[in-house]
Amino acid sequence: QKEVEQDPGPLSVPEGAIVSLNCTYSNSAFQYFMWYRQYSRKGPELLMYTYSSGNKEDGRFTAQVDKSSKYISLFIRDSQPSDSATYLCAMSEGNDYKLSFGAGTTVTVRA
Amino acid sequence: EAQVTQNPRYLITVTGKKLTVTCSQNMNHEYMSWYRQDPGLGLRQIYYSMNVEVTDKGDVPEGYKVSRKEKRNFPLILESPSPNQTSLYFCASTGATGELFFGEGSRLTVL
Numbered sequence: 661q662k663e664v665e666q667d668p669g670p671l672s673v674p675e676g677a678i679v680s681l682n683c684t685y686s687n688s689a690f691q692y693f694m695w696y697r698q699y700s701r702k703g704p705e706l707l708m709y710t711y712s713s714g715n716k717e718d719g720r721f722t723a724q725v726d727k728s729s730k731y732i733s734l735f736i737r738d739s740q741p742s743d744s745a746t747y748l749c750a751m752s753e754g755n756d757y758k759l760s761f762g763a764g765t766t767v768t769v770r771a
Numbered sequence: 772e773a774q775v776t777q778n779p780r781y782l783i784t785v786t787g788k789k790l791t792v793t794c795s796q797n798m799n800h801e802y803m804s805w806y807r808q809d810p811g812l813g814l815r816q817i818y819y820s821m822n823v824e825v826t827d828k829g830d831v832p833e834g835y836k837v838s839r840k841e842k843r844n845f846p847l848i849l850e851s852p853s854p855n856q857t858s859l860y861f862c863a864s865t866g867a868t869g870e871l872f873f874g875e876g877s878r879l880t881v882l
Contacts, residue, residue, distance in 0.1 A: 668811070692869060703775075703861055703873030704814070748813065750871075757802045757865045758829075763813035 663687050666749055666762025674770050679736040683749035683762045686730065690751040690760075693725050695734045698746045698764070707747070708734065711754075739769045773798050777862045777874035784852055785882050792847045792877050794862030800872075802865040803845040804829065805837065807858040808876075814861065820845055852881040 666683045673679055681695075692711045696704035708723040710716045716723045724733040732751075736743055749762040777794045784790055796803065804819035806829075816829030820839040834856055836848040845864075849856060857880050863871040 664813075666813070694870075696871075701876070703863075703875050704871070705873070706870045709868070709870065750814075752869065754869075757804075757869055758816065758819070759871065761814040763811055 662763075663760045664749065664751060664762045667765055668763060669765035670768065671765060672768045672770060673739055675739060675741060677739050677769075679734075679739050679743070679767055679769070681734040681736075681747050681749070681765050681767070683732050683751075684730055685732075685751060685760075687751075687753070687760070688727075688730065689753045690730075691754040692752045693723070693732050694750040694759070695721075695723060696748040696750060696761075698748060700745075704748055736767075739767075741769045741771045744768045773872065775862055775864055775872050775874040777860075777877050779877060780875065781878050783880045783882065786853055787851050790849050790852060790879075792849075792860060792862075792879070794845045794847065794874060795843050796845075796862075796864040796872070797843065798864055798866065798872065799842065800864035800866060801842065803839070804863050804865070804871075805835070805845070805847045806861045806863065807831065808861060809858050817847070817860075849879075852879075854881050857881045 695708040697707045698704040722735040746764045750759045805817040806814040818837040820826040860877045862874040
């Protein structure tokens with residue numbers, strides 16, 4: 661069993677829809693949770709970073725962490741074609757810089 | 772501009788022909804790492820370095836070598852490439868908050 665499981669997708673949604681992305685994990689020592697966005701032919705870039713259970717909002721993006729269920733989510737409201745990318749969840753224990761990544765979910769927002 | 776630069780971006784080689792992928796960062800980060808990205812498997816860490824002359828194996832180190840003679844540079848060496856090393860490779864440096872800054876990737880094909 662992988663340490664981090666991510667819904668594989670791909671997802672295709674119309675412009676303006678809400679996108680919901682999910683990851684589950686097995687390591688209860690994970691304390692820091694991140695979402696990276698990766699455009700085609702580019703390296704991943706940090707989108708959201710959180711270390712506590714609950715919700716964190718940044719514009720149209722909301723990151724949700726439920727440590728009791730070992731489950732994290734990313735919601736994209738009012739999705740735009742520019743949101744079309746692969747989204748990777750990542751997490752760490754925090755005692756070093758090692759990250760464990762999900763396999764990524766490719767999202768296409770149709771105009 | 773803060774960046775991680777890796778070269779070459781694309782490379783086709785043959786089994787057994789040694790190659791080096793260079794990586795350089797201009798953010799004065801101590802921690803650097805190499806990842807490979809394969810469909811369905813996500814990003815997997817190959818090697819990491821916590822500082823000059825300090826390197827260690829990640830999750831998938833077999834067939835790879837690294838060196839860290841200067842803080843800014845962290846080359847990845849494939850002494851005798853094999854077809855199973857065909858992949859997309861990313862170099863990353865890690866900031867003080869744990870955020871990874873990725874290069875744009877090097878797509879390697881081993882025939």
